[in-house]
Amino acid sequence: MxxxxxxxxxxxxxxxxxxxxxxxxxxxxxENGDTNMISIILVLVIVIALAALFRKNIAAMVSAMWESISEKFSGASGTDAEINTNFS
The missing domain is CATH 1.20.5 (Single alpha-helices involved in coiled-coils or other helix-helix interfaces)
Incomplete structure (x- = not known):
């Protein structure tokens, strides 16, 4: 028992x-998540298609931005820059 x-x-x-x-x-x-998954896949397809379509423009823009950043930082660390070693 x-x-x-x-x-x-x-x-x-x-x-x-x-x-x-x-x-x-x-x-x-x-099945609630199915519509969200389809939406995400659709947006990814559109973004990839646009990136493929404008790849030369995007590459040129990124290259120009990288050169600009490189120039700014190379000027800051060049030999003309005076280094302050006085820590007092």
């Missing part, structure tokens, strides 16, 4: 198992 707490524990375990099974079933059968 089962004691009261044993029955309550057994019932709790059965309910927990049913909840886990229902949650797993819902996870694999739920």
């Amino acid at each position: 089962l004691l009261t707490y044993e029955v309550a524990l057994k019932n709790g375990l059965i309910k927990a198992r049913e909840k886990v099974v229902d949650t797993v079933k819902d996870f694999f059968t739920d």
Whole structure:
């Protein structure tokens, strides 16, 4: 004969198992995320197509920006720059 707490524990375990099974079933059968995934894929396709279409312009722009950055930093670290070693 089962004691009261044993029955309550057994019932709790059965309910927990049913909840886990229902949650797993819902996870694999739920279709709410499908439209978001399709939207993300569509946006990625559009971005990749635009990048392929304007790749020369993008490359020229990035190259110009990189040259500008390089010039600014090479001027800051060149031999003409005076280095302050007085830490007092």
